[in-house]
Amino acid sequence: MKRDFIAIADLTREELEEILGLAERLKRELKSGQRTPLVAGKTLAMIFEKPSLRTRVTFQVGMTQLGGYAVYLTPTDIRLGERETVADIARNLDRLVDFIMARTMSHASQLELAKYASVPIINGLSDLLHPCQVLSDCFTVRERRGSLDGQRIAFLGDGNNMANSWIGAAARFGFRFALACPKGYEPDAGVLQAAREDGADVLVTNDPGEALDGADVAYTDVWASMGQEEEAEERKQVFAPFQLNAKAMKAAKSDALVMHCLPAHRGEEVTAEVIDGPASIIFDQAENRLHVQKAILVWLNDQLLRSA
Numbered sequence: 001m002k003r004d005f006i007a008i009a010d011l012t013r014e015e016l017e018e019i020l021g022l023a024e025r026l027k028r029e030l031k032s033g034q035r036t037p038l039v040a041g042k043t044l045a046m047i048f049e050k051p052s053l054r055t056r057v058t059f060q061v062g063m064t065q066l067g068g069y070a071v072y073l074t075p076t077d078i079r080l081g082e083r084e085t086v087a088d089i090a091r092n093l094d095r096l097v098d099f100i101m102a103r104t105m106s107h108a109s110q111l112e113l114a115k116y117a118s119v120p121i122i123n124g125l126s127d128l129l130h131p132c133q134v135l136s137d138c139f140t141v142r143e144r145r146g147s148l149d150g151q152r153i154a155f156l157g158d159g160n161n162m163a164n165s166w167i168g169a170a171a172r173f174g175f176r177f178a179l180a181c182p183k184g185y186e187p188d189a190g191v192l193q194a195a196r197e198d199g200a201d202v203l204v205t206n207d208p209g210e211a212l213d214g215a216d217v218a219y220t221d222v223w224a225s226m227g228q229e230e231e232a233e234e235r236k237q238v239f240a241p242f243q244l245n246a247k248a249m250k251a252a253k254s255d256a257l258v259m260h261c262l263p264a265h266r267g268e269e270v271t272a273e274v275i276d277g278p279a280s281i282i283f284d285q286a287e288n289r290l291h292v293q294k295a296i297l298v299w300l301n302d303q304l305l306r307s308a
């Protein structure tokens with residue numbers, strides 16, 4: 001059966017563990033010089049409505065390492081839903097490629113692509129979610145700590161696509177997620193409710209100290225996401241008390257890790273001292289995007305093969 005990777009919570013814990021296990025194997029093999037052609041001859045279309053460094057490069061390099069090929073469609077190339085409908089784009093591409101990865105303005109476009117394409121859709125970021133980043137971050141935390149169980153992950157900033165995906169992940173893994181955000185910038189109510197109904201241990205507070213108290217991981221992201229540039233100045237004022245700096249870090253455990261999905265704005269959501277300090281693992285996170293996304297591609301491909 002065709003499966004998609006649009007939200008972490010769409011998969012069971014066992015399925016997510018399969019992907020993390022595969023990522024571990026692929027990373028080990030790559031480090032020992034092996035290139036395992038697990039999607040040989042297959043093609044990935046990459047639709048981008050927003051800019052990208054990591055997502056684009058890791059998917060493209062990942063496909064090459066797996067023996068496949070990636071086609072990059074720039075924001076101006078196909079103009080999702082504008083030059084032609086999302087449904088028509090899905091119905092064209094699925095005759096031509098084996099997977100579609102899309103970074104879209106609207107989450108509805110992800111669901112529309114998944115509905116009309118017979119090939120797997122991978123969400124490379126939407127306004128609602130960024131599941132590839134967060135699954136990869138789960139991999140990074142597990143790699144560092146041995147297990148996600150019992151970890152306390154604190155996130156300072158916006159209740160945005162990153163925060164929403166962490167909440168979805170908390171519904172599948174055994175960590176506690178605490179978000180500190182300004183009033184009016186809470187995460188998506190539907191995502192939060194669904195996660196809590198699934199037993200997620202999630203705290204949403206307006207107090208950064210409360211979120212960071214005893215944290216194993218201190219996470220942050222930009223205050224104005226792509227598409228919110230016109231709100232950037234206003235957000236700088238509203239979010240100022242939520243900066244991840246040395247003083248804020250005092251509330252976390254003394255060996256707490258510092259994480260950021262990048263791109264980072266030093267001096268805004270995080271100080272240079274903290275993000276460039278010894279606790280920061282931001283470039284491990286960036287590298288692990290490659291290994292985890294390769295595993296997502298291989299896993300989606302395996303689902304197709306199993307049902308063939």
Ligand code: CP
Pocket residue numbers: 051052053054055056125133261262263
């Ligand atoms: N973290 C992340 O998704 O980076 P890009 O926007 O550069 O892809």
Ligand code: NVA
Pocket residue numbers: 125130160161162221222224225226261262263
């Ligand atoms: N919240 C950010 C994440 C970037 C990877 C954005 O959507 O721009």
